[in-house]
Amino acid sequence: MGTFAFLIHPLSLEDVARYEPGAKGKGRAIIEKILSWMPVWNTAHISGVRSRATGAEVEGWFITVPLMPEHFVTMPREEVYGRILTGCEMAAELGAQIVGLGAFTGVVGDGGVSIAERSPIPVTTGNSLTVVAAVQSLLRGAHEMEIDPREAVCTVIGATGSIGGAVVRLLGDRVGGMVLVARNRTRLQRFAEEVGSQIAAPVSFTTDVSAGVRQGQLIVTATSSTLEIIQPEDLQPGAVVCEVSLPHDVSRRVAAERPDVLVTEGGNMRVPGEPRFMRVREQGEEFDLGLPPATALACMSETMTLALEGRYENYTLGRGIQLEKLIEIGEMAARHGFELAGLRAFDVAIGAEQLARTREAAKRARLGRAVGGSAGS
Ligand SMILES: NC(=O)c1ccc[n+]([C@@H]2O[C@H](COP(=O)([O-])OP(=O)(O)OC[C@H]3O[C@@H](n4cnc5c(N)ncnc54)[C@H](OP(=O)(O)O)[C@@H]3O)[C@@H](O)[C@H]2O)c1
Structure with a gap:
């Protein structure tokens, strides 16, 4: 055996x-x-x-x-x-x-x-396999939230890392734009220049996590941070966040304050x-x-x-x-x-009803933004 x-x-x-x-x-x-x-x-x-x-x-x-x-x-x-x-x-x-x-x-x-x-x-x-599961999970989340990845900007936090770097390459021809985020600017710039010539999506980069999060409708986070670095205020209306990091990067406040955002644990398998x-x-x-x-x-x-x-x-x-x-x-x-295991966020399963509520809240939040309201309201 x-x-x-x-x-x-x-x-x-x-x-x-x-x-x-x-x-x-x-x-x-x-x-x-x-x-x-x-x-x-x-x-x-x-x-x-x-x-x-x-x-x-x-x-x-x-x-x-x-x-x-x-x-x-x-x-x-x-x-x-x-x-x-x-x-x-x-x-x-x-x-x-x-x-x-x-x-x-x-x-x-x-x-x-x-x-x-x-x-x-x-x-x-x-x-x-974590990269493969994360990409599948993000695309499933996008589908559930009625986001066409080809029209969306994808932000990858931890883009110069083992998982993040491979996610960028795997998604690079399937999304409308890529924003790369990490702390070390030299390494990030070098990676952005290298990968920019290898993938179809236009690439930009930032060392400011909030700025990166604010640009993405789709977000993958795979960092070695020991603190929560994604805050509810920064997320776009109806955004999808695929959380790979352990411990988690997404603030627990997102669960309470952003009913329009879909967070999914990206690395769980049956x-x-x-x-x-x-x-x-x-x-x-x-x-x-x-x-x-x-x-x-x-x-x-x-x-x-x-x-x-x-x-x-x-x-x-x-x-x-x-x-x-x-x-x-x-x-x-x-x-x-x-x-890929069922959708899950903040340690609990996401059922069909919750998903429908999130989708509806996202529609309202996007509409609110289109007419000048604030994100998530
Ligand atoms: N769910 C699963 O099945 C699974 C499986 C394996 C690993 N993981 C988790 O996935 C995460 C990433 O693993 P890895 O092997 O890819 O790590 P890694 O190779 O060390 O990469 C970490 C990345 O995060 C960036 N980073 C670290 N702190 C940051 C911060 N505060 N803000 C922005 N960027 C930051 C790093 O760049 P800078 O240093 O330049 O910022 C680097 O790009 C870890 O949390 C790990 O535990 C999960």
Whole structure:
């Protein structure tokens, strides 16, 4: 049987309690203390992932690296790499033949390149399938909100990143215009000039997130920010935001203040077979991934797909993902039965009724703007 492991880490203090039930009900200071004592640990066993094409099954493990997003960017790099490598070594000892680097374990430093050089088993960030899922998710959102992508400006926040850069290339011939956003101006300008000659959409760029958000009817956000950077005031009436970043970039205020805006979590996929995520320490208890049943992140799904294919090789690493890889992993995942999960935002599913309300609110808000009203009113 094919085997895989995937490194996870808490994105918030609530996550720490979800991963480690002993932290439930404790105050912030105690949770932070618990976190600093925690070793890397084998958290969940995954079984029942079955290919729709071949009937083959794979099993795997979620291994927790007990660091919060801000630790990955503030702690000494070698210390962080050391923790991640402990996770890779544990994965190999458990029998995994490939390991996926979840969230900031795949972001820190050079996006998995250094880890892959030192890991006993092959490594992937899972970012290729994440890009494919994000683009599908954005286009589904545009369709639901009656936006023709060819007529729309698309803003990509985190455009110079591993995911953002590939999203720009994949969407570049399908949208009316592209606005690229990141903080480092030199890198952003260089990327805008390079990609501008390769895609059909006219390209502009800005280091001002608010200015970038204000220009886009369609927005993809894939940054390594640990703070919420997309605010309700900046969003166009009826905009669609595809949120890939973990932790989230979109302010929770958007849910309350912008009923006309459709936010979708861009990287969730339905897993084929009867997948079970079970806690290792608390025998018989399910591990709550914070997603609907039989659903995983696209980066996890990439790791599972590679195990189903028997492709035990370093797959997605670093920035500059090749288009061929996106096509290949998209086809492999679809063949095995991975599908885009249902629409979801702010940790809850978006039903047909809510979607209809959002569409109506968007029509009113766009009309309001056309006659001089303010966005979202
Ligand atoms: N949903 C999923 O399945 C899934 C899968 C994998 C990864 N992810 C998440 O996706 C995100 C991106 O991952 P990645 O591997 O593409 O990261 P990456 O290669 O490090 O790229 C991050 C990008 O964000 C930009 N950025 C960082 N902080 C910013 C800020 N405050 N404002 C504007 N731009 C900012 C960076 O450029 P500058 O430094 O120049 O600003 C860069 O362009 C992460 O949050 C990760 O956890 C989600």
